[in-house]
Every structure is written in structure tokens, then in C-alpha cells.
Amino acid sequence: MTSIRHKAYLEAARECILDVGWKRTTLTDVARRAGVSRMTIYRAWPDMATLLADLMTQEWLVMLGAVQSSTDQVPTPRRIADGMIAALGALRQNPLLRRIIELDPELLLPYLVDRRGRSQEAILDFLLPQIIAGQEAGTIRGGDPVVLARTLVLAAHGLALSAQTMADGAITEQDLSTTFAELITGGLTP
Structure with missing residues (x-):
């Protein structure tokens, strides 16, 4: 995964957390916000704690x-x-x-x-x-x-x-x- 993509996924996670908080954000939400598949996000982070x-x-x-x-x-x-x-x-x-x-x-x-x-x-x-x-x-x-x-x-x-x-x-x-x-x-x- 390129650094630019990685930053884009983190930005999507940031937006999700700002919207609903960490507890209510899932990796699926992050993938949806980033416009990628769930597996793309799961390959980078096994769980929300690691992503956070x-x-x-x-x-x-x-x-x-x-x-x-x-x-x-x-x-x-x-x-x-x-x-x-x-x-x-x-x-x-x-x-x-x-x-x-x-x-x-x-x-x-x-x-x-x-x-x-x-x-x-x-x-x-x-x-x-x-x-x-x-x-x-x-x-x-x-x-x-x-x-x-x-x-x-x-x-x-x-x-x-x-x-x-x-x-x-x-x-x-x-x-x-x-x-x-x-x-x-x-x-x-x-």
C-alpha cells in the first residue's frame, strides 16, 4: 500500500471517528468512507484499535x-x-x-x-x-x-x-x- 493511500484511509477513519466516535466506527465504515473494499482496510489494520x-x-x-x-x-x-x-x-x-x-x-x-x-x-x-x-x-x-x-x-x-x-x-x-x-x-x- 502506498503512503498516499495509507493517509487517505487514515483520513477516512478520522472523519468516521469525528462523526460518531471510535466505539461506533467499524473498519467497514472506514472502507466505505474511503471508497475501498473492507479487505483493503483489513489488510492494513486487523482491528480498530490498531487503526486508531x-x-x-x-x-x-x-x-x-x-x-x-x-x-x-x-x-x-x-x-x-x-x-x-x-x-x-x-x-x-x-x-x-x-x-x-x-x-x-x-x-x-x-x-x-x-x-x-x-x-x-x-x-x-x-x-x-x-x-x-x-x-x-x-x-x-x-x-x-x-x-x-x-x-x-x-x-x-x-x-x-x-x-x-x-x-x-x-x-x-x-x-x-x-x-x-x-x-x-x-x-x-x-
Whole structure:
């Protein structure tokens, strides 16, 4: 299967999930929306869980790529914080994630309590070199860069998935993001 076709099938799955949610979407629905046979979809994905994992990974990586800062600058705590806040803002506004949280939030639970997913690994793969480069340049504090990167991802989970539970008339999601950026900056400053 070509990459273009693969993306078209994932886009069909995305549209189905946005329409009715993951639980109510079948591989047959995806095939129908993509205009291909069921077997074409079944050859690529044995079940909806596998398809959803590929869809979420594609969705989050495209979004992460859109907010990545220039790699020709020395990473600083503020640049890392700004990049994370931009990514988290985009993620919180992402229609697919919003729909999953609205209709099928239990799909996210394994990635919060049991294991890291491919998307989380990709985020770590993006953060780790920045932290190492910043440590080598003296702009990021010492410490195990893997632990620092994983801690940042863990802390970001709450802001990505639960910011609306802490925002109210007095405190906005932007207030929470600003404070989180200050925590990141303070925590990474030498």
C-alpha cells in the first residue's frame, strides 16, 4: 500500500471517528468512507484499535511538526517551554483528541497508566536531543536528560488532557499554560 493511500484511509477513519466516535466506527465504515473494499482496510489494520493507534500517532506527529522550533538555535529552557506550550495548545484544540475525550476517554487510559505509546516516544525523541544540546551548551541544567524529558512529558499529560477541569471563571487555560511554562523554565534553568 502506498503512503498516499495509507493517509487517505487514515483520513477516512478520522472523519468516521469525528462523526460518531471510535466505539461506533467499524473498519467497514472506514472502507466505505474511503471508497475501498473492507479487505483493503483489513489488510492494513486487523482491528480498530490498531487503526486508531496509527491515526493518533500520525495526527500528533503532524501537529508536533507544525510547532517545532528551529533546530539551528541553542535550546534554552524558555524555547523548550514555548515549544511545549504551543504543542499542548494545539493538542488541546485538536478535533480528534477533543472527540475522543468527549465520547471515548477510556482509549487514552492505557497511555496514562500502563505504557508509553508511539506518540509519546516521538515526543521524547524530539525533547531528548534538545535537552542534551542545551546541557552541552550550558543553557539547560545538569541531570539525566532521559529523566528530564520523561518528567516533562508526564507533567504535560495533565495540561493536555485535564486543563479544562482546573479552569473556571477566575483561572483560564491560558493562565495554566503560562504557569506551566514558568515551571518548565525554572526546572530546566542551570
